[in-house]
Amino acid sequence: MKTRPIAALAPVAVLPLLLAACGTTDTGADKEAAPKANASADCTADETTTATGPVSLTDSYGRSVELDKPAERVAVLEWQQVEDVLTLCLTPVAVADVEGYTTWDTAEKLPDGVTDVGTRGEPNLETLFGTNPDLVIVEAYTPEDEILKQLAKYDVPVLATKGADAKDPVANMIDTFELIAQATGREERAKVVVDDFNEHLADAKEQVSDAAGRFVYFDGWIQGGNVSIRPFGQGSLIGELGEELGLENAWTGEVDEAYGLGQTDVEGMSELGDATFFHTGTVDPDGDINAALAENPVWQKIPAVAEGRSFAFPAGIWTFGGPRSAEQIVDAYVDLLTK
The missing domain is CATH 3.40.50.1980 (Nitrogenase molybdenum iron protein domain)
Incomplete structure (x- = not known):
């Protein structure tokens, strides 16, 4: 990972380096x-x-x-x-x-x-x-x-x-x-x-001023054949930038105190199906979570997915980055919310 x-x-727990x-x-x-x-x-x-x-x-x-x-x-x-x-x-x-x-x-x-x-x-x-x-x-x-x-x-x-x-x-x-x-x-x-x-x-706030709604950004990984999904909740950089644009973060589950990151599975995400999904577009060399989810029948039935409200960010956006990465995050939200 x-x-x-x-x-x-x-x-949900910060590991020592x-x-x-x-x-x-x-x-x-x-x-x-x-x-x-x-x-x-x-x-x-x-x-x-x-x-x-x-x-x-x-x-x-x-x-x-x-x-x-x-x-x-x-x-x-x-x-x-x-x-x-x-x-x-x-x-x-x-x-x-x-x-x-x-x-x-x-x-x-x-x-x-x-x-x-x-x-x-x-x-x-x-x-x-x-x-x-x-x-x-x-x-x-x-x-x-x-x-x-x-x-x-x-x-x-x-x-x-x-x-x-x-x-x-x-x-x-x-x-x-x-x-x-x-x-x-x-x-x-x-x-x-x-x-x-x-x-x-x-400038971005003005462009999406009418795009208020619930959202959740997530990434994840594959371990032992199982998909682990990580929602970015309150306190995450990408989550807070979404809220700065007027959106409401739909993930209200437990998060760690440093990064604002949660943990769930496909069933847990189904409870957030009324929200718009955003997710990483970068393919992890250790396992493509997006490809795995595309083959999951339960995932495909979640309203956000079935109704076409699940969007990939462009590849290569570091969700833990500095000011320039933060600008890329903001641009991704704007592009996906206004298309």
Whole structure:
């Protein structure tokens, strides 16, 4: 179940992030080579400046991070933060699970040549530190996370960001983005991006002002031949963005306190059949849940499905992403609600 943030693998309980070094790997990379600039069209046109002075900040868990200058060579171990670094017009020197990122997060293209340090749950630390980062950005869930204990053994600053907060997922998404901007001296760029997002959301509200109704967004996976469905309830980023547009989230069952994620099955979803269904359009390499549901006769009889009110989002929208992913989510809602 590599498609979800490490701490979102269990729908109703946040799992600890396990970190273990793998075998020796010689990357062959020039440790002193500067990371390539982000050559996206948006960044090529970017005219914001980068701060140059020392950086002193407090991360999401009250830990002090001191840098002689803004970080330039950043290693990133979770996809939202990879996206955020790219949105800030920087290119990380190392990323966990490059293939997974390119499959699940299309909001920002990862340039070729970035060192892949293995899985997000078990990155290869020797490969990671072989890229000579001046900052490692991680997603943590408590100040005592195993990842922080492991990285503390190395003499490189670590920025711990909060993966999710169901109390206000949109604010947490922006706070994480702005924290990374502060560490990299890209606060001026961050302000432009956040202003763009707020304007994007406001414009979308006007476009779907007459589209009020009940909805539920879901994804899921196949395990042991059984389909597990995960509704995104109150406190989920994608759910809250839907409600920002004037919709009512139909999932009122139990959700976890970080991501707002629930768990159910086909029968449970049948109880929500009066709502409009939205679901992931990305095909999980470990099992295509949408194909499995299409073959389920009970699923096909649910009113939302039988009446053509079940819609796939475009593939590659990361539901746990940063401002640019959030804009993709908003656009998907607008496109599907107004077609």
